[in-house]
Amino acid sequence: xxxxxxxxxxxxxxxxxxxxxxxxxxxxxxxxxxxxxxxxxxxxxxxxxxxxxxxxxxxxxxxxxxxxxxxxxxxxxxxxxxxxxxxxxxxxxxxxxxxxxxxxxxxxxxxxxxxxxxxxxxxxxxxxxxxxxxxxxxxxxxxxxxxxxxxxxxxxxxxxxxxxxxxxxxxxxxxxxxxxxxxxxxxxxxxxxxxxxxxxxxxxxxxxxxxxx
Numbered sequence: 511x512x513x514x515x516x517x518x519x520x521x522x523x524x525x526x527x528x529x530x531x532x533x534x535x536x537x538x539x540x541x542x543x544x545x546x547x548x549x550x551x552x553x554x555x556x557x558x559x560x561x562x563x564x565x566x567x568x569x570x571x572x573x574x575x576x577x578x579x580x581x582x583x584x585x586x587x588x589x590x591x592x593x594x595x596x597x598x599x600x601x602x603x604x605x606x607x608x609x610x611x612x613x614x615x616x617x618x619x620x621x622x623x624x625x626x627x628x629x630x631x632x633x634x635x636x637x638x639x640x641x642x643x644x645x646x647x648x649x650x651x652x653x654x655x656x657x658x659x660x661x662x663x664x665x666x667x668x669x670x671x672x673x674x675x676x677x678x679x680x681x682x683x684x685x686x687x688x689x690x691x692x693x694x695x696x697x698x699x700x701x702x703x704x705x706x707x708x709x710x711x712x713x714x715x716x717x718x719x720x721x722x723x
Contacts, residue, residue, distance in 0.1 A: 527587050541567040546588045550638045551630040592631050596624045610666035618713050622705040629697040673722050
């Protein structure tokens with residue numbers, strides 16, 4: 511495979527990357543996504559090279575450089591694509607639900623169900639990307655997802671349903687901290703029983719942590 515990079519610089523912002531990825535052939539993007547999940551969920555970040563990704567995805571190294579430019583950006587962009595699907599599904603399920611508890615319940619269920627079906631995504635998120643770099647994943651800055659979810663939390667606080675002695679950002683951290691840790695350790699331990707089978711008990715824990723009871 512050629513090792514030279516194209517003269518045009520790779521995209522730098524989340525918006526530029528998304529726009530450029532939209533021009534990539536669907537089957538090419540799918541092969542790159544599959545390669546990233548497979549390689550980075552089984553090996554340490556520093557052990558995987560862009561050449562490894564290109565060979566596994568059956569694309570040229572030039573293509574990887576053109577669309578991503580670096581290994582870090584490649585991982586950020588692929589996680590943005592993967593978590594973007596979760597965000598779309600979550601927003602769709604929240605439509606028409608006004609009850610705060612039911613909105614949180616639905617958000618929790620959709621997240622657990624997605625990660626049960628895509629365990630490599632959580633490994634990629636927590637093992638290949640330092641927490642300090644999570645803001646490089648575009649979906650974390652999504653006003654549609656994070657804005658909507660924080661709106662649910664603020665509304666719950668205003669109604670006196672959720673704990674209002676802390677900010678909505680802290681409540682979001684509590685939710686994501688509990689759910690993220692549960693999902694990660696479930697995958698690391700190689701648990702076979704789906705998390706959604708334990709959903710009622712898990713959501714009860716989350717609700718007790720966030721409610722104003």
